[in-house]
Amino acid sequence: MSVAVVLVAGGQGRRLGAAEPKAFVMVGGATLLEHALRRVLTASEVSHVVIVAPASHLEEAGAITSRSARPADVDVVAGGSERSASVAAGLAALRRDDGIVLVHDAARALAPAELVSRLVHEVRSGHPAVVPGLPVTDTIKQVDADGVVVATPDRAALRAVQTPQAFLREVLQHAHASGAEATDDAALVEAAGGHVRVVPGDALAFKVTTPDDLALVERHLTQG
Template sequence: MHAVGIVAAAGSGLRLGADRPKALVPLAGRPLVAWAVDTLLGSGVAEVVVAVPADELAAFAAVLPPEARPVVGGATRTASVRAALAAVTDPARPAPDAVLVHDAARPLTPPEVVTRVLAALADGAPAVVPVLPVVDTTVRVDGDGVVTGALPREALRRVQTPQGFAGAVLVDAYDRLPDGVELTDDAAVVRAAGVPVATVAGDERAAKVTVPHDLALAELQVPR
């Protein structure tokens, strides 16, 4: 199966307190984006396109391997994925059997998670996401922050990346998405187009780096 990857890496890093794009913040001496790209390339993905800020193309090109190429992303995640999709589905290149979309902010995602996503796509799933169970009590609150009820957590899951899609499924779903509509992830985009989304087991090590505490925890988990 010819799989290509997209890495969303155009975030500003403000919540991380960084003076550079979050994807360029170092983890154990390497930028977050390098970790994410290496995970995809080491797990059966043939090439990777990285959506980056327009004014940081050179900085990203300097840290990415030859199999990964940066493209200018957009002001939103949706715009960035659209730009990367256009690059990975260029008619001059072989049409991919699968497209995986990964967050640069999940640097320590184990290769086994990528392998499970690819296996589900190979088995015929049109879309698949890695998930984890919700272990905390989860409640609903009103506008004043007062608890109005509890949600049954048995049916709830936390969604991670990479999220995988067969062939042109993701392209078609983005083509159907009205301009200006922003959804939280790519699985939501394909679900809006009526595509069922399967799940595979995620991993706690695939946690997202958002604030300084997350980065400190990731430093403790880096394989030595």
């Protein structure tokens, strides 16, 4: 069963103060998309990558693909106005033999190839939907519309979920067929009645959202 990655290069980067979409912001001599693609292609299990880019940046995404280590294994398609529509566009571009699909965000540019490999192993071991997550260290408060605390969940049962997220192709396609919107693909699978397994994530799979996050990427790249 071949493994594909739908690499979402969306996000406007407003909180970064960037003039271009987040995935095309430069750091350490390359865009976030290039860093993410390089790590995904390093995973030996991955045979196909679909980059989902804003229509305005398809040419730039194509140029990044041509410079990659395995350009023949990478396709570029235009995304939609919402995340779910962008992932759906990536799913539509899968190849016939792509049986396991990982959905990943270019904004998590340092997520290591080892994390990809671990997730693929979990799916091949019988789990149809697997996501990485880290324990929550802060105390979490649930509040109402007026900001009044209504509950304090037990943080031992909470996880901060990351990408990439891995699925059997048919499970993910079934979840997307509902046309619902969600902040991640695991939520769509959950809404469709599927079971999602959470496995240990990786600190390097943090999401670039602010200038401080970008500086952290720079430091990691500098330190090797």
